[in-house]
Amino acid sequence: MAVAKQKLSVPFDYDKYLRKDKLPHIWCPGCGHGIVLKSLLRAIDNKELSKDDLCMVSGIGCSSRTPGYVDFNTLHTIHGRAFSFATGLKLAKPSLKMIIATGDGDAMAIGGNHFIHTCRRNIDMLIIVYSNAIYGMTGGQSSPTTPIGSIATTARYGNVEPPFDICEMAKAAGATFVARGTAYHTQELERTFTEALGHKGTAVVEVIDSCPIYFGRMNKQRGASEMMENIEKNGTFSVKQADKLPDEKKEGKLVRGILHRVERPEYCEQYDKLIVAKATK
Amino acid sequence: MAAKKKLMQGNEACAAGALYAGCKFYAGYPITPSTEVAEIMSVELPKIGGKFIQMEDEIASMAATIGGSLAGLKSLTATSGPGFSLKQEALGYACITEVPCVIINVMRGGPSTGYPTGPSQSDIMQAKWGTHGDHPVIALTPAYVQEILDETVRAFNLSEKYRTPVIVLFDEIVGHMREPITIPEPGDLEVVDREKPDCTPEEYKPYDDTKLIAPLAPFGDGYRFHVTGLNHSEDGFPTNNSEMIDKNNRRIMQKIDDNIDDICKNDESNLEDAEIGLFAVGSTSRSAKFSVNAAREKGIKAGLLRPLTIWPFPDKAVSELAEKCKVIIVPELNLGQMVNEVKRVAAGRCEVIGIHRVDGEPIKPAQITELIEKYS
Ligand SMILES: Cc1ncc(C[n+]2csc(CCOP(=O)(O)OP(=O)(O)O)c2C)c(N)n1
Numbered sequence: 001m002a003v004a005k006q007k008l009s010v011p012f013d014y015d016k017y018l019r020k021d022k023l024p025h026i027w028c029p030g031c032g033h034g035i036v037l038k039s040l041l042r043a044i045d046n047k048e049l050s051k052d053d054l055c056m057v058s059g060i061g062c063s064s065r066t067p068g069y070v071d072f073n074t075l076h077t078i079h080g081r082a083f084s085f086a087t088g089l090k091l092a093k094p095s096l097k098m099i100i101a102t103g104d105g106d107a108m109a110i111g112g113n114h115f116i117h118t119c120r121r122n123i124d125m126l127i128i129v130y131s132n133a134i135y136g137m138t139g140g141q142s143s144p145t146t147p148i149g150s151i152a153t154t155a156r157y158g159n160v161e162p163p164f165d166i167c168e169m170a171k172a173a174g175a176t177f178v179a180r181g182t183a184y185h186t187q188e189l190e191r192t193f194t195e196a197l198g199h200k201g202t203a204v205v206e207v208i209d210s211c212p213i214y215f216g217r218m219n220k221q222r223g224a225s226e227m228m229e230n231i232e233k234n235g236t237f238s239v240k241q242a243d244k245l246p247d248e249k250k251e252g253k254l255v256r257g258i259l260h261r262v263e264r265p266e267y268c269e270q271y272d273k274l275i276v277a278k279a280t281k
Numbered sequence: 282m283a284a285k286k287k288l289m290q291g292n293e294a295c296a297a298g299a300l301y302a303g304c305k306f307y308a309g310y311p312i313t314p315s316t317e318v319a320e321i322m323s324v325e326l327p328k329i330g331g332k333f334i335q336m337e338d339e340i341a342s343m344a345a346t347i348g349g350s351l352a353g354l355k356s357l358t359a360t361s362g363p364g365f366s367l368k369q370e371a372l373g374y375a376c377i378t379e380v381p382c383v384i385i386n387v388m389r390g391g392p393s394t395g396y397p398t399g400p401s402q403s404d405i406m407q408a409k410w411g412t413h414g415d416h417p418v419i420a421l422t423p424a425y426v427q428e429i430l431d432e433t434v435r436a437f438n439l440s441e442k443y444r445t446p447v448i449v450l451f452d453e454i455v456g457h458m459r460e461p462i463t464i465p466e467p468g469d470l471e472v473v474d475r476e477k478p479d480c481t482p483e484e485y486k487p488y489d490d491t492k493l494i495a496p497l498a499p500f501g502d503g504y505r506f507h508v509t510g511l512n513h514s515e516d517g518f519p520t521n522n523s524e525m526i527d528k529n530n531r532r533i534m535q536k537i538d539d540n541i542d543d544i545c546k547n548d549e550s551n552l553e554d555a556e557i558g559l560f561a562v563g564s565t566s567r568s569a570k571f572s573v574n575a576a577r578e579k580g581i582k583a584g585l586l587r588p589l590t591i592w593p594f595p596d597k598a599v600s601e602l603a604e605k606c607k608v609i610i611v612p613e614l615n616l617g618q619m620v621n622e623v624k625r626v627a628a629g630r631c632e633v634i635g636i637h638r639v640d641g642e643p644i645k646p647a648q649i650t651e652l653i654e655k656y657s
Binding site for chain 1: 306308350351500503509
């Protein structure tokens, strides 16, 4: 199914999903993490998911603080291991609707191994990677998605390491739904999340996000809105535009939209179908 | 009805104990000499509606085990030395979040990859101090195949009762040894299930500090609560309030400290009139028992204190031993771990001497007997 256009869902009552007494959140002014969360909550509403079934698991980082603010079953774990905690929960209780909130450092550096094995198993969960190309929580060190040449507090002379492409990585590892969105294109992100939440298997959505306080300041992209505009103008193009745009206009930019969607047996279902069936024969 | 006797390997008895205790979830990563536990659980769990998963490493295994438990299933993982090292961060997470689970460590020689097929008792201190921060630890040390089964059941019981991870340590010799054991019938051994909340979800506090141990609701049953490894308040959410941080850090220790008598368990032989005391666990305690019997035949007043709970340390029993003995001999398959704890408790009241071996061979009775005779 193609990404269906949905009518604008504003005004929207976010309060019914938020733990209002836990606000204000810890995110800095201008951080995109809250925008990502709002798109997610609208998508959850579109899918009419029950708060009692929803289970949000995270690792460590600014992005990983998301579960504290949502009124679901929520688990804030240790750095990089959210996938593994979530795998245990999901396998033990398949009725849980799993959502992982993770950062580019959490998912691609310390959690890289767990990330790829989760994708390989195709266990039913939505993985949202808040991709801000920096370690936000620890104060601006380089991450596995920091572009070559960018400045970070541990790459003062410019980063020399090539970055990972999170979506390519997810696809290669076996994720059955892979998409990229941004904190700028919020309606599109809501639609992407809505599709991802309807997918059975491991769905990875990378969200291009911005960290004006650390990445922005160090890389002379001063304002939060300036950084957002940059995502819009210079950072990405949509899947639809991909065929039309000449190569030179695509260079250095990331493609947005649903990049990969296939059907493959889901882990928990396979466990019951094959293993339990054989063991109890 | 005649009791069911069976010849079993230690690791096999461990799996049998876990299943008896109601374990329904296993996540692990293969490592000698513990692998049989995983292999058996992979066969048995699906038959009873349980779940088994082989994870990508021990970090993931420990994390998934905690996840399984939070979903409400009694959860197990088994490993050995290098894998136990990898589990440490998540083990600390289980301590502070108070999620019950059982970790089996079939000890092999170290450090590092060490001696995969050789016995060792060198993770005694890692079990206590392996993860960072002050934290509660319960660790059990069975020495016989029958005991592995029984103590694995007790490990689950303590874990469920005190909402804390419980470690079972046994050395490779006992793990791979075969002995005839009695398989308990349902009802023969006590099986404890964690307390679940009986309040409404609105009233539920996962770390209610009016209680030493709050009931634990499984995820997905309508009690939508938050769990974090950060210092948290009663409701489970992170806090910077130093009073609350202090209170919670102390409470998780206190729930063990206040229940030492329930958690500690010792097997004592010939201690009443003992002048030469032996303190040993696992395979080493079997040699020690042999030496004590041999000494008694010669009229030497030797006795053995064999703890089945090594953490919390059996201070009371060791203190009594130090009162009556002129020497306590501590044979152990490491270069000196328990011996220093015994010295701490004895506090100069008697001599404390270790026998240590790290060449991958067991401590044999002759080595212990020699020392007993020297002191007699
Ligand atoms: C084992 C461990 N290593 C390091 C840290 C320190 N640490 C906390 S957050 C973080 C990076 C988070 O970056 P990212 O995942 O990109 O998330 P962001 O904060 O940018 O949202 C690090 C290295 C930790 N908490 N645990």
